[in-house]
Amino acid sequence: MFESLPYHALNGVYYGFILFMIAAGLTIVFGVLGVLNLAHGELYAFGAFVAFSIVGYLTGLVAEPTGPVTALIFGAVVLVGSLAAAAVLLPVGATLEAAFVRPIYDRDDVYQLLLTYALLLILTDVMKFVWGAKPLDVGVYDGLNAIPTTELFGIDYPTYNVVVVAVGLVVFGWLVWFFDRTKTGRIVRATAIDREMATAIGVSTDRIFTLVFAMGAFFAGFGGAMVSIGPGSAYLEMGLSPLVLSFVVIVIGGLGSLRGALVGALLVGVTTQVVTPYYSELELAVPFVLMVVVLLVRPEGLYGTWGEIE
Amino acid sequence: MLEARNLRKTFGELRATDDVSLQFGTTDGEMVFIVGPNGAGKTTLVNLLTGLLTPDQGSVVVHQDDGDGSTVEREITGLAPEKRVDAGLVRSFQIVHVFEEMTVRENLRVAVLSERGETLNVLSFDDGHDGVERTVDDLLAQFRLEDVADEVADTLPHGDRKLLDVAMSFGLEPTYLLLDEPTAGVATREKEYVIETIAEASDADDVTTVTIEHDMDIVKSYADRLVVLHEGRVFREGDPSLLETDGELRRVLLGVDE
Amino acid sequence: MSRARLSAENLPTSVRVVLVVLGLGVLLAVPDLARVTPLSFATIHKGLLFGLAAVGLNLLLRHTELVSFGHVAFFGTGAYGAAVLATYYEVSSGLVLLAGAVLAATAVALVVGYLVAGHLDIYFALLTLAFNQVLFAFVVQSSFFNSTDGLSVRVGVDRPSLLGLDQLLVSAGLDPVQAYNYVLYYLTVAILVVVVLVTWKLVNSPFGRALDAIGQDRTRARFIGIPVERYVWIAFTISGIYGGIAGGLFALLQLHVRPEPVLFAFVSGEILFMAILGGVGTLVGPIVGGVILVYLLDLARFYVTYYHALTGIVLLAVVYFLPEGILGSLPALGAAIERRRRDPGLVRNDVETVVTSVRRSVRRAVTTVRILVFGVN
Numbered sequence: 001m002f003e004s005l006p007y008h009a010l011n012g013v014y015y016g017f018i019l020f021m022i023a024a025g026l027t028i029v030f031g032v033l034g035v036l037n038l039a040h041g042e043l044y045a046f047g048a049f050v051a052f053s054i055v056g057y058l059t060g061l062v063a064e065p066t067g068p069v070t071a072l073i074f075g076a077v078v079l080v081g082s083l084a085a086a087a088v089l090l091p092v093g094a095t096l097e098a099a100f101v102r103p104i105y106d107r108d109d110v111y112q113l114l115l116t117y118a119l120l121l122i123l124t125d126v127m128k129f130v131w132g133a134k135p136l137d138v139g140v141y142d143g144l145n146a147i148p149t150t151e152l153f154g155i156d157y158p159t160y161n162v163v164v165v166a167v168g169l170v171v172f173g174w175l176v177w178f179f180d181r182t183k184t185g186r187i188v189r190a191t192a193i194d195r196e197m198a199t200a201i202g203v204s205t206d207r208i209f210t211l212v213f214a215m216g217a218f219f220a221g222f223g224g225a226m227v228s229i230g231p232g233s234a235y236l237e238m239g240l241s242p243l244v245l246s247f248v249v250i251v252i253g254g255l256g257s258l259r260g261a262l263v264g265a266l267l268v269g270v271t272t273q274v275v276t277p278y279y280s281e282l283e284l285a286v287p288f289v290l291m292v293v294v295l296l297v298r299p300e301g302l303y304g305t306w307g308e309i310e
Numbered sequence: 311m312l313e314a315r316n317l318r319k320t321f322g323e324l325r326a327t328d329d330v331s332l333q334f335g336t337t338d339g340e341m342v343f344i345v346g347p348n349g350a351g352k353t354t355l356v357n358l359l360t361g362l363l364t365p366d367q368g369s370v371v372v373h374q375d376d377g378d379g380s381t382v383e384r385e386i387t388g389l390a391p392e393k394r395v396d397a398g399l400v401r402s403f404q405i406v407h408v409f410e411e412m413t414v415r416e417n418l419r420v421a422v423l424s425e426r427g428e429t430l431n432v433l434s435f436d437d438g439h440d441g442v443e444r445t446v447d448d449l450l451a452q453f454r455l456e457d458v459a460d461e462v463a464d465t466l467p468h469g470d471r472k473l474l475d476v477a478m479s480f481g482l483e484p485t486y487l488l489l490d491e492p493t494a495g496v497a498t499r500e501k502e503y504v505i506e507t508i509a510e511a512s513d514a515d516d517v518t519t520v521t522i523e524h525d526m527d528i529v530k531s532y533a534d535r536l537v538v539l540h541e542g543r544v545f546r547e548g549d550p551s552l553l554e555t556d557g558e559l560r561r562v563l564l565g566v567d568e
Numbered sequence: 569m570s571r572a573r574l575s576a577e578n579l580p581t582s583v584r585v586v587l588v589v590l591g592l593g594v595l596l597a598v599p600d601l602a603r604v605t606p607l608s609f610a611t612i613h614k615g616l617l618f619g620l621a622a623v624g625l626n627l628l629l630r631h632t633e634l635v636s637f638g639h640v641a642f643f644g645t646g647a648y649g650a651a652v653l654a655t656y657y658e659v660s661s662g663l664v665l666l667a668g669a670v671l672a673a674t675a676v677a678l679v680v681g682y683l684v685a686g687h688l689d690i691y692f693a694l695l696t697l698a699f700n701q702v703l704f705a706f707v708v709q710s711s712f713f714n715s716t717d718g719l720s721v722r723v724g725v726d727r728p729s730l731l732g733l734d735q736l737l738v739s740a741g742l743d744p745v746q747a748y749n750y751v752l753y754y755l756t757v758a759i760l761v762v763v764v765l766v767t768w769k770l771v772n773s774p775f776g777r778a779l780d781a782i783g784q785d786r787t788r789a790r791f792i793g794i795p796v797e798r799y800v801w802i803a804f805t806i807s808g809i810y811g812g813i814a815g816g817l818f819a820l821l822q823l824h825v826r827p828e829p830v831l832f833a834f835v836s837g838e839i840l841f842m843a844i845l846g847g848v849g850t851l852v853g854p855i856v857g858g859v860i861l862v863y864l865l866d867l868a869r870f871y872v873t874y875y876h877a878l879t880g881i882v883l884l885a886v887v888y889f890l891p892e893g894i895l896g897s898l899p900a901l902g903a904a905i906e907r908r909r910r911d912p913g914l915v916r917n918d919v920e921t922v923v924t925s926v927r928r929s930v931r932r933a934v935t936t937v938r939i940l941v942f943g944v945n
Contacts, residue, residue, distance in 0.1 A: 091937045098936040099929040114844050115887045121880030251694050284705030288698040395793035407788035409781050420777045424793045429778040436777040
């Protein structure tokens, strides 16, 4: 019964990295701006739709893969297309932050929630306007899997999943590097810790907030693009469940913590994928049960520091 | 009488409170002042006494009148803060903690309602208790807050906010009142006024006050007894005149001993 | 969190009495209004029920300042409580079904409330959301609750009986469906009035003041002797009971209960937004917000293709221009209109203000994109 366990676990890792890309954006936006962005799932969906258009256009320019080399070229084109799709989210995110979110930082949390919910609704219809209400599949999944990586693992495993895991690792590595090693990253962290102090030493918090929001949108969009080029398709409601799951992930990991988001995402991904084949009735409940347990035992999350007494 | 017995609390490597044994309220309405350099463990001690922190070792005990003249010991070490209020132990914070969106009167009212055990009452109106309203009026007068009674707390000047904070504590009819720097952040010319008002109220109601204070002039004029903490331990205990006579104590307080 | 003090309470008593009478009048006249106008009776009814749940949520939001993101859990529990009684125990009395709904919601609220009472802010919000989703997942996967198809609230093909009042109307010559809906509607209005009165009493009692204290400064509340967690637990349970009543009535209205509309976490968000939309600082604002939001989400789709965007824009307008919510902003709005009636020149200023703020938003956005794309301003 359990011989397929490693396979499910691998699926969990893949799924976990998708979750991580979405949750990472959510957690840095929350950590720095203090805003829980309900429209984050729509940015993810937006990325999926843009990827449909861009990747579809680009792969139209190259031939379908026939051998390992053409397959590699094909894969590279798909990846470049996905990156370009995510890049489209940068100005989108920046615009949303500058035009809508910026005027309400001083307001009650509930108004920030209401605002991002309004953005969620509007974004849904923007996508409906541009791409229509039907699910769209760019259809590059088989082409990607023509790249032979199966031998690498000794078990039959789609190349696409390997690509997603690799991309997820790169994203994590880049984020850690950005926040730990670059000057801008350190300024962002300083701003997150003490907004007034950052302003006092001459940091433009407006710029930082815009940058962070745009980054969040970028990674959400990248996650969406990764799903879009896979077996799934882009559809209007696709943002809802990843948004809710991202809450779970960042709460388990500790709000505002990147490492926490990764561990949380993998935990949620692997547990869900491992439990589901055996106890399918638990599929929907597993992440939330996990979250409840973590919160009740360790309210600040696995890597969080929140909750200290003054 | 409120008693700390061998209290010990460490944060990682730091011994914030190290084997502290003290008694407060050995005489009625005693005003004890706790002084010491920064990091001496003053606030930690108050937190241990009032239940915001639990000690690693030691106990907190109150000696209560059992009605027929004799006293009984009651250990309150593990008791939640709100339960300690019932035992007569009340505190204020270094940073003013009042209900910011309520008026001064409403702030006092909710404290007095709590003291009377009325906060689960849903059948009356909050301002419909005559006894409570009278007590609130008395507190307003006692702490000279009548003029601002209907002002919202977060619009008050700092001195008044401090007084409101302390007035709420008195509204709880404490036996022991622990004040963490009641004059912190108060303009110099208002300090005297704040502490004088506290002293009067404490005197009138026979409340034992334990006050953390940095202003030695205030300590000298108001203290019945002085407790000096240093590196988590009781360094000196006794008459406030020690401040004039004890050279080593002066060095510790000025922070020039290292 | 700091919130401006109640603006509605500044209204003179006479105005408030007029408003209350007017509101009640409109409520009672809804079935007749719906007959002569294109308004949808059923949608308004549904809106009132969600509004009722929002009143409960607002008890937590306004007083203890806790944001619940899982309130539809109690609405759903109530609805399913009624449905289970009807489907498995063949209970046909509407009142018993309602009692079952309240009982079920109370039980769940007691458990959830106990577990979340010690948490704050975003953690409270996300914990309530998690419990909500666990419940949803449980119901969706359970054959007892008939998964996504849900349960019927009828016994056989019969609608539940409503104290025999519906039969009375039928014998007076009314269509049975219409009779049932009318009686249920007036039952809803009656319950709504009672709940609003109870809430009014509650929030103006010493207990209500203690909840305010907890919301404004938890530490201080604890140190004036208020057992914070226990009181939050009680308030949470009361607010869950409101949800249960609303859910039970919803089951009676829909006669069939499915998990998506009554248990999915996003509906919890909608209940939260109803309260904010109508006015957190007011007693009946959440009901107004409930009717408006349900109307927008349910019916606008028949008139506008992009009804989501329409709803979004309405909510944006509330965020930017009616910071106290629709009802909460009424006094300020009334005063503003009065001023403009006397001095029509002010309207031009308003237009200018709106234009400038939109222009400023656009300019910010354009600058940002320019910096992003070209690297310089």
